[in-house]
Amino acid sequence: MKVKRNMAYKPQYGPGTSKVAENRRKQMNPSQKLEKMRDVTDEDIVLILGHRAPGAAYPTAHPPxxxxxxxxxxxxxxxxxxxxxKAGDRVRYIQFADSMFFAPSHPYQRTYTEAYRFRGIDPGTLSGRQIVECRERDLEKYSKDLVNTELLDPARTGIRGATVHGHSLRLAENGMMFDMLQRSVLGEDGIVRYVKNQIGEPLDRAVAIGKPLDEKWLKAHTTIFHSLGGTPYRDDKEYIEYVQRIHTLRTKYGFLPKE
Amino acid sequence: MTDAIYPQVRIVSARFLRPDTVEQLLNRLVQVGGIRRMSINGPSIPATVPYGPARGQPNPHPDRKVIRVGDQDVQLRVQVGTIILEIEDESYIPVIGEAVDEVFADKDFSCTVQQGRYMKTQPTLSDYAKYGPDADKQILGLVDPRRKDGPVIIQGTK
Known part of the structure; x- marks a missing residue:
């Protein structure tokens, strides 16, 4: 989907002069193509989602x-x-947990990004996880984009339907984000494989989703401000100014502020 | 509960530890000696999926293992991130620091040893309400005293 050319204004997507702000704008802007990082097949996505067996017909909620x-x-x-x-599919979901240690995306960012890029979705944003619901065949298409592009890092992003705990914890020795159900495992060969679907049921075969990205790449592509080792929020003056302005205006809103 | 006279130490690593690293570290600490009580902390790794659509199904997890510490087997139920120790006197603190540095020398992340108060010294009102007046004071404030399996006791040299 493209932004209409004849719009009265040009969307800015977000404030900020830092690299983090720039990355956020890049993810949100639907005219910017997201970098493709890996090639997970349709069948693999269906397996990870766990809503239907691969190759099975889509169950319907109403007639076409x-x-x-x-x-x-x-x-x-x-x-x-x-x-x-059109086909009357059921509404199904995919949910992500993003580590605070420089994951490429994070819940609010995901919701903005999806709202700009996809149609017919219902995202839910929480502090440690982000869920997006939509019709099943749309979901599979969107999930493929979410998994295959730079929005996901195999180690620091988890596809977790339930028991998501881990985004704010220390990483494991091998750099993986903590997962109580260990859905994804880092193999000896350095490739991360999903051995369980998103709700924690074991898969018949492991689904490889590639090597974790290195620290340098993550720090260059993250959309998370982090004062320990990353870009501190306070360094982005423009971002702070914007947030403070919104905060002031909404606080004074009842008094009908005039600028 | 503990008597406030015993110093306490907390070992915190920058990353969660693998079971074999924990085994190595704990065995090194056991060699140091002077440890009265020890608690291993971290996020829980349950044996079955605790909630969600797959609730009740077994949860095979490579880090939920039995490790050998001293002459005892210890079942790990958490991904170890913090170890709290109660020691006999302050002279053991630098030795523990050295032991930790030795174990983490070849790792690419750090581990710190801090001194402070990390165990409860008296039961709270909530503890009384939850566990009653006869709760085991040796483990109250460290783990749930209603657990059936008691603490692992590693025999010292004294």
Missing amino acids: LAEQQEPDCPIRKIVTPTEGA
């Missing part, structure tokens, strides 16, 4: 829209349904 009598509604005429909605 074409077979249904649609009420006469002006909004339905404007909005084109997504593929999943």
